[in-house]
Amino acid sequence: MSIAPPKFEDFTSKLISWIGSKSSLFIHTLLFGVCIALGWLGVDMQKILLILTTAVSLEAIYLSILIQYSVNQQAHTIKSVAKDIEEVTEDVDELSEDVEEISKDVDEISEDVEEISEDVEEISDNLTNQAGNQTPLANPVTYDTLEHQLKQLLIEVQQLKQQPTVISADPSAAKNKT
Numbered sequence: 001m002s003i004a005p006p007k008f009e010d011f012t013s014k015l016i017s018w019i020g021s022k023s024s025l026f027i028h029t030l031l032f033g034v035c036i037a038l039g040w041l042g043v044d045m046q047k048i049l050l051i052l053t054t055a056v057s058l059e060a061i062y063l064s065i066l067i068q069y070s071v072n073q074q075a076h077t078i079k080s081v082a083k084d085i086e087e088v089t090e091d092v093d094e095l096s097e098d099v100e101e102i103s104k105d106v107d108e109i110s111e112d113v114e115e116i117s118e119d120v121e122e123i124s125d126n127l128t129n130q131a132g133n134q135t136p137l138a139n140p141v142t143y144d145t146l147e148h149q150l151k152q153l154l155i156e157v158q159q160l161k162q163q164p165t166v167i168s169a170d171p172s173a174a175k176n177k178t
C-alpha cells in the first residue's frame with residue numbers, strides 16, 4: 001500500500017522509465033562532454049570538476065532512491081501476484097475436487113445404465129420366450145364373448161347371494177361343504 005499521492009507515483013514512474021532510456025544516456029553523455037569542452041575553452045578546470053562532482057554525487061543519491069522506490073513497487077506487485085496465485089490455486093483445488101466427484105457420479109451412472117440395459121435385455125428375452133411358448137387359441141376371444149361370459153358370471157353371483165348362508169361353529173364343517 002502506497003501513501004504517496006497518485007500524481008507523485010505517476011511522476012516517479014515516468015522518471016524511472018526515462019532514466020533507463022536511450023535519450024537519458026544521450027543527454028548525460030552530452031552534459032559530460034560539455035563540461036570537458038568548457039575546460040578546453042578556458043574555464044577553470046577545478047571549478048568545472050567541483051560542479052561536475054557535486055552534480056554526479058547528487059544524481060547518484062537520487063538514482064539510489066529511485067532504484068529503491070522501484071524495488072518497493074516491484075515487491076508490492078509480487079505480493080499482490082502471490083496472493084492472486086494462492087486464490088487461483090485454491091480455486092483449482094476446488095475444481096479438481098468437483099471433477100473427482102463428477103467422475104464418480106459418471107461412473108455410478110454408467111453402472112446404472114449397464115444394469116438397466118441388462119434388465120431390458122432380460123425383459124426382452126422373457127417377452128420373446130412368452131410369445132414363443134403361447135399356443136394360438138382354438139376359439140379366439142372376442143369382446144362379445146367376454147361380455148356374454150361376464151353377464152353369466154354376474155347372474156350366478158346374484159343367485160349365490162340370494163341363497164341362505166348357514167353359519168356353523170365348526171370350521172371343519174364349512175370346509176366339508178365345499
